[in-house]
Amino acid sequence: MIIYLVYFAVVVVFLLLLHEVVPYKFQSIRHHLMIDKIPGPKGIPILGNALQFNVPTEEFIPILKKLYDEYYPVYKIWFLGVSIVFIGDPDGVEKILSSQQHIVKSDDYLILEPWLCKGLLTSAGTKWHDRRKLLTPAFHFKILEDYVHVFNKNSKILVNKLAENASGSTVNIFKYMTNCTLDIICETAMGTTVDAQNGGQSEYVAAVKRMSELFQYRQLRFWVHRPLTFRFCPVYEEQNHVLNILHGFTERIITERKAEYKSRNSNVRKNLKSKRISLLDLLVEVADETGELTDLDIREEVDTFMFEGHDTTAASLTWTIFLIGLHPHVQDKIEEELQEIFGDSDREVKMEDLSAMKYLEQVIKESLRLYPSVPQFGRKIDVDIEIHGYKIPAGAHCIVMPLFMHLNPELYPEPYKFDPDRFTPDKVQGRHPFAYLPFSAGPRNCIGQKFALMEEKIVLSTILRNFRIQSLEKPENIKVTGELILRPKGGMEVKLTRKQRITS
Numbered sequence: 001m002i003i004y005l006v007y008f009a010v011v012v013v014f015l016l017l018l019h020e021v022v023p024y025k026f027q028s029i030r031h032h033l034m035i036d037k038i039p040g041p042k043g044i045p046i047l048g049n050a051l052q053f054n055v056p057t058e059e060f061i062p063i064l065k066k067l068y069d070e071y072y073p074v075y076k077i078w079f080l081g082v083s084i085v086f087i088g089d090p091d092g093v094e095k096i097l098s099s100q101q102h103i104v105k106s107d108d109y110l111i112l113e114p115w116l117c118k119g120l121l122t123s124a125g126t127k128w129h130d131r132r133k134l135l136t137p138a139f140h141f142k143i144l145e146d147y148v149h150v151f152n153k154n155s156k157i158l159v160n161k162l163a164e165n166a167s168g169s170t171v172n173i174f175k176y177m178t179n180c181t182l183d184i185i186c187e188t189a190m191g192t193t194v195d196a197q198n199g200g201q202s203e204y205v206a207a208v209k210r211m212s213e214l215f216q217y218r219q220l221r222f223w224v225h226r227p228l229t230f231r232f233c234p235v236y237e238e239q240n241h242v243l244n245i246l247h248g249f250t251e252r253i254i255t256e257r258k259a260e261y262k263s264r265n266s267n268v269r270k271n272l273k274s275k276r277i278s279l280l281d282l283l284v285e286v287a288d289e290t291g292e293l294t295d296l297d298i299r300e301e302v303d304t305f306m307f308e309g310h311d312t313t314a315a316s317l318t319w320t321i322f323l324i325g326l327h328p329h330v331q332d333k334i335e336e337e338l339q340e341i342f343g344d345s346d347r348e349v350k351m352e353d354l355s356a357m358k359y360l361e362q363v364i365k366e367s368l369r370l371y372p373s374v375p376q377f378g379r380k381i382d383v384d385i386e387i388h389g390y391k392i393p394a395g396a397h398c399i400v401m402p403l404f405m406h407l408n409p410e411l412y413p414e415p416y417k418f419d420p421d422r423f424t425p426d427k428v429q430g431r432h433p434f435a436y437l438p439f440s441a442g443p444r445n446c447i448g449q450k451f452a453l454m455e456e457k458i459v460l461s462t463i464l465r466n467f468r469i470q471s472l473e474k475p476e477n478i479k480v481t482g483e484l485i486l487r488p489k490g491g492m493e494v495k496l497t498r499k500q501r502i503t504s
Contacts, residue, residue, distance in 0.1 A: 027081065027395070034393045035083040040076040041067065048078025050222045057220060058489050061375070061403070061482035068404045074388050080222055082107065083396045090411070090432040092387045093400050096379055097434065097442035103128065106378025106397040111218045111225065112307070114243055115211055117296065119304030120447065132447065134286060135301065138279050139451055145351045146277070147188050151455050152348040154183045155462035157197045162467065162496055170472065172491040173321055177314040182208060184455060185309035189302055190253050191278030207245040212311055214239050216483040250299050257284050279305055305448070312373040313452050315485050317459055318492050319371035320364055323418050324464075325471030325494050330420060331464070334360050338461055346465075349458045357457050362420035364456050368438035370418065375403040375486045377440060402437040403486065411435045416475075470495040
């Protein structure tokens with residue numbers, strides 16, 4: 001009798017674990033029939049194509065690119081019972097991203113929730129609409145103008161750090177970009193200084209970086225996607241420790257800012273809008289005036305901007321510096337433009353200077369075409385939709401991959417050629433509006449894209465006014481990791497030669 005109870009217990013435990021690992025395997029017959037009409041590689045029962053993608057990070061993108069080329073413009077895979085449909089052309093992408101119905105993020109975003117909870121990136125429905133409306137004023141032109149000082153200050157620190165450690169030698173530029181953008185987003189999102197470039201707040205800075213690594217670790221290991229199975233993962237306890245540091249830091253800043261806000265008299269509060277404010281200031285003010293935001297609501301939005309606002313920009317800056325260093329004639333044109341704007345002065349960048357950096361903006365945009373910071377993003381289909389004659393059922397996941405669409409020769413002739421002139425006004429005007437997606441598009445486009453472009457212009461112009469860049473690697477020799485963010489594996493080594501003048 002006991003042996004039968006043991007067998008029964010083993011079977012129950014196995015089924016519970018299977019349910020946790022493969023939570024969506026029991027799709028309806030209708031769902032399966034519709035998905036299976038879409039072309040794609042063959043899989044195996046339950047696991048689907050999961051084993052095909054159980055590869056090192058640098059091999060992930062080549063596998064997807066091969067499938068993209070073979071099955072363009074639409075193909076599907078099964079992943080642990082989840083149907084995933086890849087959309088590869090602007091017309092199909094537009095149907096997904098422009099829709100007000102398909103705004104729920106795909107389930108792979110769930111691994112971000114331990115840190116970000118249900119913030120702007122991961123929420124949906126009424127909460128997302130309300131938060132988007134609430135946060136949009138934080139990126140108003142006047143507030144962005146106030147951030148120019150923050151961008152300049154940290155760009156100067158960056159240049160001085162590079163002058164101390166890298167002038168005339170090779171340097172892993174990605175590390176410097178990460179610390180600089182982390183300093184910028186902390187000051188603009190939280191109104192506090194972590195001084196990452198000078199080794200300040202080392203515990204919090206290390207926690208931010210480690211959390212990004214843990215996301216990547218989990219993303220590429222399907223057997224720890226679900227919360228239950230992740231509890232048995234070696235890094236589970238480490239993640240909890242890192243989260244305690246991250247949430248503790250943000251909560252402390254929120255408490256201090258709320259106390260500071262309450263201590264102001266009414267006249268000072270009225271003048272708040274005339275001063276440079278952070279995202280946290282805005283949220284604290286709304287919470288005080290409406291009572292609609294809890295401390296958790298505030299924390300999840302601040303944490304979301306901390307995550308989204310530094311790693312993506314650091315990656316974009318790194319790739320842009322790499323491409324500039326590969327193309328001396330492009331670097332020459334940027335220097336000519338900067339000379340026209342600044343002459344031989346070492347003054348800070350002003351808001352009006354940014355609109356004059358037309359060629360530098362083209363360079364940034366072309367870099368984002370070749371190396372979009374977010375190589376893919378997904379939506380969970382809310383209602384049945386037809387794309388290119390294939391019916392995609394509700395509950396399926398659709399993945400859009402800007403990385404591959406940007407390399408489509410039908411959209412961009414000689415797609416692997418670095419050519420900033422692709423983004424002259426006349427070229428942009430004739431292009432499909434969904435053919436270029438470094439910041440997504442439609443109702444869930446990146447709320448901070450103007451912020452990011454301003455930041456990149458100031459950081460890059462400050463570097464290029466002080467250094468000549470030389471890239472030593474060829475693009476084909478660089479291993480690219482296809483994780484949450486498109487990174488060069490191991491960073492990016494470039495040679496920096498200091499010019500005669502150095503910003504102090």
